[in-house]
Amino acid sequence: MKQEERDAIRDWEEYKQSIYCSTEVDPTMSPADIEKHRLYLEAHPVEWIKFFFPKYAKYEFAPFHVKAINRIIGNPEWYEVLSWSRELAKSTVCMFIIMFLTLTKKKRNVVLASNSVDNAERLLAPYKANLEANQRIKAYYGDQVNLGNWTAREFITKDGAAFRALGAGMSPRGSRNEEIRPDIEVMDDFDTDEACNNPDTIEKNWNWFENALYPTRSISEPTLILWCGNIIAKDCCITRAGKMADHWDIINIRDDKGKSTWPQKNTEEMIDRILSKISMKAQQGEYFNNPVSEGKIFKNRTFGKIPSLKKFRFLVVYGDPTQSEQKGKAKNKKGSRKAVWLCGEIDDVLYIIKGFIFKGSNADFINFYFVLHKWVGNRCPVYHYIENNSMQDPFFQQVFKPHLAKHRITTGVNITITPDEERKTDKAVRIEANLEPMDREGRLIMNIDEKEEPNMAELNNEFQYFDMALNYPADGIDCIEGAKRVIENKLQELTPATVIPAKSMRKFNKYRR
Template sequence: MAKRRLTPDDRFALKEWEELIASIRESSDINPSDSIAEIEARKKRLEADDEAWFKYYFEADYTCEPADFHKEATRRIMSNDRWYEVRAWSRELAKSARSVMEMSKLALTGKIRNVLLISNSADNAERLLLPVFANMSENRRIIQDYGLQKKPGRWEASEFTCLSGCSFRAIGAGQSPRGTKNKNFRPDFILIDDIDTDEECRNPDRVKIKWKWLEEALIPTMSVSGNYRILFNGNIIAKECCIKFAIEKALSIPKIGHVSIINIRMVDIRKPDPVNDYKYGVSVWPQKNSEDDIDMFLSLISISAVHKEFYNNPVAVGEIFKEMVYAKVPALGKFKFLVIYGDPAPGENKSRKSSTKSVCLLGKLNGKLYVIKCYLDRGLNSEFIDWYVKLLEYVNGRVPTYCWMENNKLQDPFFQQVFQPLVRKVRRQKKIALYIKGDEDKKTDKATRIEANLEPMNREGNLILNEAEKDNPHMKRLEEQFKLFTLRLDFPADGPDTVEGGNRRIDIKLRDAEPSTTIPRKVMRKKNKNRL
């Protein structure tokens, strides 16, 4: 009989399995000479302490001390025989790893007899169940204390029954969960992990169909009169998703329902607030995720991705500025003049809690506003002034250029005492004609002003970002701030505010440059019908 050749996917899966098994064996060393009395004493001691049990039997997964919210979540699921919980936890908070340990302890101690693990696909469900299967197969500490778990018959990663008496089955969303009895035991633990997908969440009807399957086909497999634990693991990735529906359900059944929303950083662990958690929160699990590590990783992805994956806050990108137009900027010499406009955010540091500073080089031609080049980042005041210098050097005298800086009454002391001395210092040191005028015009509400003055221009294709700067991180940040802009100002809008301020100064200058129109008195007399 010919042997089936392994595909690349098969080889990759085999390699992953071998690495997982090696890790479990390496971290589950035992003393073979332990007596039955010693084993029973150890089991009794560890079973009385969930965290100690996890740390001993799952040493490979228990790499960091848990946070308080981990321990509280475990106490709830372990101590309630009938329970419905949603853990909307950020990425990097060990949702799945903790659930594996909890299920395993409940199974080995006889508290549960029939587990269903549900995910967005059968393959993903099997992948999530694999750590349980591997530990039941190869974990020497589990085997020494609870006996060999591998049972004759079906012993596959997607479905297996341990000698402890508990069965496990991986099911993809939409598959039939019928016929899942373990002897006479109906499912008494359902773990729904990673149920939502980005693709499905773009179509609310598909989400509703999946939720209907969860409520009508899956959950009714449990016993009305028996024990049942239902646990959702995931995070809120869309305005309509199964995790949000599960949260609503859990809140509607307060006797057995609980919702735990944990962001990667929080101001108050009991009160999730994604906007303020993002701005002012601290790591909820500092034992694993340091502030520096979080800063570094989140800097790799867009703000919208950060909020969706780490703050349970799916952002509607393009709520007001749906798309930004990139195009070639005309030769600078074709502009009558250019404006460099800056928004000096408070703060003299680069920490994530400081606001972004912004300086933009702008020009207007044939009714189109061009963002020729911009700087948008957190930085020092000296760096902020240096951006003006760089933009002047970029223009290189090819066209008259006016430099402005936002300067309301509250900002004026800072403008006079901090920025003006910095400007004078730069003029002396770099021998450059840098003169920045404070924009003291009284402005209306920031959000309304940006929407009213820039959105119509953008909608008509008259707000242009320089295509030559499309890959520049500063221009990318400006585009992102435009797309994330809302009238609620949920996210920084320093870049759009700078563009609006610069556009206003350009319009004022263009009006001032227009020649005045003189109407002769004779013409006015002719138009006056009441004159004799």
Template structure:
């Protein structure tokens, strides 16, 4: 007796087949001469062929990278292509249309569909099978394709003469033939998994299997096309290994460096709604966004294992309080510009509390406004001696003198408040090395962030950056500002009976 889940699965695909049939009407009054002429015109232009035979998939104008990719695989019978296209960029759908185009134009004949498991490979192959069974336009132009006795979920051969076989990692592909023909086209899709990528030996073994067992099923005298679809979900994975060996490793993110969608079908509003709710809070983590949509596995940090929220003591009870500013010379909010950060950190009973965070792409004027907000926060919470520092090494000094100082003066004139910002001119070590020094305190629960700020989008970004800290991370401005505040408290800010004093701490070790 079939399982209930199997019945639902079959019902879902039955609906899918019916929808394919309904979406592909044909002209029954077309003459044979007209049909042949139309088919020839379609086969001469892959994009028109896709649009005619796959109206359910070809629902939007393709992006330039789509067309270039198809041109490469159509014009190069011997080709290895790795497509690290973001989710929502139709890499599997376009590959399917290309595979069927190459099959019906008799450029490829014997296909392997490879995935992490055989079940996954069969699921990837199922749309092909259903289209061949139910697409009225394909049936009208190329004939009925289903062959009784050669039509299984894991392997089928069409009446037109081409075949597909599904294989999971590690299965033997040996003996795959269609009559005397060996595989001349291989699709590898969704092969890497998070679990596998945490084990380098498994990654190597599965990649070796592709190179030593799958690809050698080919015939030496027949060109082989290999298309590998997958995001870069880990620094060491099958995609990164095969990408280096490919004729073309096509890396396309959801948006370009300026934040513009790489496919116009996905509007900026749609993209934002995918990541944030109506209140501006993230629906998925920055780590997941970067890995799945931006081919950036370095967003999955290996330094800080937790971002601890907790109740902060009243700010006035802290032994030390420091506001630290991490500026950047950019003066725009473009996606590829550096972030700016302002943090308020307090030390109480050996624990460092992150009370407030301002973090993001901002103009220099907005950053000074954040410093003003930090000043007011300290004022409201009874902090009279306000210790505020801004990072300003020798390379940053021209920007500070020419841009930031005039803006601080402008703020004084407009608000009647002189922001007591002091320069932190220390020569600092490498950013990652400095952040790594906080790992023990973080692991021991000595770094705590204000639970009242948990819903603040800027604190959410701080959490994303914090958990994403690694040697290859590109966004660590928030954690860097926190480290600056912590270091100032540990080395330069001293509390005495009269308030705060600032300066080097005298060594009394000897």
């Protein structure tokens, strides 16, 4: 035996020992007590999981975990996709559900498929280890190890539940458990980055699932189809399965209020630290189910020194409020963020000076006008505008104006915010048409002194990942487009029209007198 094999056996035994030690059984319980407790636990699946798997369920479940457990267990014929972010325990919860269904004999034949058979075997290992070493399972359901039918890739318990690991592309034939066809089909970690870069591979893997694996199920008996995986590409097996599913559960590391979806495990401080060490692209793909690629529209994204504010004829603070009080995700698909930005123009160059992109209240939104106004001070006149189409106007009148009046009183600063009622065209088209030429010609300058400031950094991200499908938020750059339009309209108003005297035109027209 090679040293690697010895090490693997040692690690396996240590793993099983840790399970054994974490699942001690109360020795004072009689068989009748155990049976009574078992019936109670089976009627309460979440408590059942906590009791039988304390080593894994060491953090309190989040509400989305509980909903998923009850939803899947409560539907014998079901097709679900769990697109939960990394660190939200989708594979572990999947194991809890499958162990409950098989040990309670609601399901009898499990096929676990992954991108390779080695990965499928790795994912199946915790099932096998718990069936071998979990004292509570043995006490409540009997010894499960069935010698002679017990390998890393395929085993059948003494109670008759079959488990089999398959890699994409392998033949699923022979997956019957006596007369029982697979009644649980699990696809876990099925997509890979490499496969998603090749449309042919995605098509091949999906066809294998649809044409080879899925039809092994029975038509007449209820079957659970369960996918576990993040959305790592716009077209991948997870997204295709999601379109077919009875329920597609998409949960990110943070919710629509910007808070941890599982605070019992993932604190805000730790999430901030993890995200700070990877690129925005990696953050979106791994933790927010939003695969983005660098856009091809704003290629320059120039940072430069802002001229002295005294050199500007005027500045504009422009705000895009969104109608709701929601502190949620960006407009593209997931709610909206608010934005307030200070901009100015000199010699056809638009300078993005300072601003805010945030998930905050309407009071916060109005307050940022005062913050920017104070920051400018007496160095330059400032106009204040707010996006305000016909649908937004009631909100402006009933919500923002009272906030504005309150801030005037508390700050002693008399600011007037003018509604921008110009009708808007398609958001993506408007942004590209009005801002891309300026970026291409180097006439769109972001304040280099603010480059590391989080709001300016996020605005740069919006430019970097902008595409016409708005797969990444574009609230900040939409605000910049509004400021640019107001500035140019204001400059036209302030530029006197040139009147050519009629006398000077006579030489061009012999009939003019």
